Amino acid sequence: MGQFLLVDSKRLDGFEGLHQAVHGSHVDVMQLGRGRLRGTLSHVGIGDFSLSIGAFNVGMRTQRVSSDDKLIIGMLLSAEDRVAHWSFDMQLNDVLVIPPLLEHDGVFHGASAYAAMRFDLDEVASLFGGEARLSDPDTWRSRGHFRADLETGAIASRRLVRIMSHLRTHNGGLTPSTADFWKRSIVECMAANVMSSLPPDDEGWLPSARRLIRRVEEHLDAAGNRPVHVSEICAALGVSRRTLHRAFQEVFGLGPVSFLRHKRLCAVHSILRDSAPGSVTVAAVAMGQGFYELGRFAQYYLAMFGERPSQTLGGVTWHAAEESIGGA
Known part of the structure; x- marks a missing residue:
């Protein structure tokens, strides 16, 4: 049985829904803007790790009590007006660090959207492995603010939203290893913005x-x-x-990300080529290798191999017939 424990998405109808703005952590909220609060709130949980993405249409004040022993790292996805956490004025895609057992105070002056991941401080050595400054738990014991690079931040923001959308839609078949891959993919979005700021x-x-x-x-x-x-x-x-x-x-x-993508494309190609039509689906094989944007995967695949994934899968009968003729 896999680690995948939770997928939850709901529409907000009133500020009270934001008490669960970060999965597993109670947040006190007070509405500042006028009008009925509307929005959405989604959570994905992988073991003790969670990603929450929320959006709302009016100004809010948020406070988190100091009873939570998890590390929270958040990103501002959109804002129509000023956003401040503690004394940090946030800009689009900036990253905020809320250490364990620390009170938090934030003010959103207008409609905003955010992403927040929550996990044990002991996990940073693994999740941020290889980056000495990020894999050291002491780095995360103080509140912090990292200014996002415009280009890197925009890419990271889009990826987070796409990952949430994918996991919300395709959550049934995750194994522990693929669940770990998605957890690392989420963390990578935040890490990219932190690294660009250091x-x-x-x-x-x-x-x-x-x-x-x-x-x-x-x-x-x-x-x-x-x-x-x-x-x-x-x-x-x-x-x-x-x-x-x-x-x-x-x-x-080429960089390691491109190399790993090429390697995963080759793995998909081999699986499809060796599978009988009807025994697998292209989507299942692609997602099993960590491709969650199937449209982009298809583009990568066509550019790499000069044929569509369905052609590779459909050609298995031809390959088998050719080998049979050649061996006759």
């Missing part, structure tokens, strides 16, 4: 790129057919994303 580090010595690539591929081989996230590799090998990126660029001329 000053560049000076790691100096770069290990041999080919030796590092060999270690990565050994890890991928050990993982078998399950999808592997970049942050998992960084944590397992004890390297930063920057070091990993430089190594892949040097050896392959």
